[in-house]
Amino acid sequence: MGDKDIISKEIFQRMVRDFATxxxxxxxxxxxxxxxxxxxxxxxxxxxxxxxxxxxxxxFLLHIEIQNDNDPTMPKRMLRYLADxxxxxxxxxxxxxxxxxxxxxxxxxxxxxxxxxxxxxxxLIDMHQVDCQDLLKQDSPDxxxxxxxxxxxxxxxxxxxxxxxxxxxxxxHEAPPRLREYVKMLEILSTxxxxxxxxxxxxxxLTVIDLxxxxxxxxxxxxxxxxxxxxxxxRxxxRxxxRxxxxxxxxxMAQGMEKxxxxxxxxxxxxxxxxxxxxxxxAAFTQLSLEEVEALKKGxxx
Numbered sequence: 001m002g003d004k005d006i007i008s009k010e011i012f013q014r015m016v017r018d019f020a021t022x023x024x025x026x027x028x029x030x031x032x033x034x035x036x037x038x039x040x041x042x043x044x045x046x047x048x049x050x051x052x053x054x055x056x057x058x059x060f061l062l063h064i065e066i067q068n069d070n071d072p073t074m075p076k077r078m079l080r081y082l083a084d085x086x087x088x089x090x091x092x093x094x095x096x097x098x099x100x101x102x103x104x105x106x107x108x109x110x111x112x113x114x115x116x117x118x119x120x121x122x123x124l125i126d127m128h129q130v131d132c133q134d135l136l137k138q139d140s141p142d143x144x145x146x147x148x149x150x151x152x153x154x155x156x157x158x159x160x161x162x163x164x165x166x167x168x169x170x171x172x173h174e175a176p177p178r179l180r181e182y183v184k185m186l187e188i189l190s191t192x193x194x195x196x197x198x199x200x201x202x203x204x205x206l207t208v209i210d211l212x213x214x215x216x217x218x219x220x221x222x223x224x225x226x227x228x229x230x231x232x233x234x235r236x237x238x239r240x241x242x243r244x245x246x247x248x249x250x251x252x253m254a255q256g257m258e259k260x261x262x263x264x265x266x267x268x269x270x271x272x273x274x275x276x277x278x279x280x281x282x283a284a285f286t287q288l289s290l291e292e293v294e295a296l297k298k299g300x301x302x
Contacts, residue, residue, distance in 0.1 A: 011185055016050045018142045018185075019064055022135060023125055024098055026062075027055040034061070034089060049085060051092070061085065061095040066149075066192050070108045074099065078122050079113060097122035102149050102192055127151060132160060141168055145186045148193065157195040158202070161186075165203050174276075266296065273297050 020026040030053035048064040112121035132150035135143040172179035187199040265286040
């Protein structure tokens with residue numbers, strides 16, 4: 001599942017919660033990621049172990065493995081993981097193990113072993129049986145991200161990824177840190193699918209295209225803004241504004257200032273303030289002085 005050393009604990013906690021909720025149908029209230037570096041695990045792409053608290057206050061350990069091929073040794077590996085976890089965390093509550101299969105071929109792996117000493121079983125989730133639309137139709141960014149692991153039903157991977165990224169951007173464009181977290185989750189999970197897509201590049205491209213529809217871009221095109229916002233805006237927004245500014249300079253400089261430009265600038269500033277832009281951003285957009293914008297804001301707040 002990628003380089004765990006550069007993935008935040010918060011992202012892993014959210015991933016465990018999402019797996020439990022949308023795939024395993026477990027009601028979870030608390031998640032604590034447990035250390036697994038000392039486990040003897042060959043394939044580190046999909047190894048999550050967490051202490052989980054359910055809605056009934058029942059505490060258990062949740063072990064998740066994601067597998068993208070039919071490994072005939074998987075039941076033995078799962079048994080060894082179980083032994084490693086028990087040895088590493090003695091005295092902890094019961095363990096629930098889940099193997100999530102996302103491979104292209106039909107599932108051929110067993111969900112356990114019938115040993116002479118004991119029977120051994122774990123839960124096996126076949127993502128071929130999960131329609132991505134079942135998650136995409138949910139009103140939840142978590143479910144949308146989880147859909148990348150599901151069956152696309154002959155839909156092109158880029159189409160599905162674009163739908164997920166578009167929904168995330170529309171829902172979270174005013175909360176850049178959360179948006180980045182979800183995109184990172186999507187990037188992590190997509191590494192377990194042979195999609196041949198760069199999620200970061202797809203996100204950047206979609207963000208720039210979508211931003212051309214925003215008021216900030218249209219104002220730049222009409223007004224010939226000479227400088228962009230100095231801080232507080234994500235890279236995609238900055239690129240969208242820069243492209244709007246360039247086109248605005250080409251047209252606005254040739255046309256010059258229209259009669260009544262000051263009144264129009266005040267009207268635009270009023271709309272931007274109402275939309276939540278900071279005075280310094282509004283001043284950059286409209287070429288009004290910061291004092292004029294702050295005075296306009298005070299008048300609106302009065």
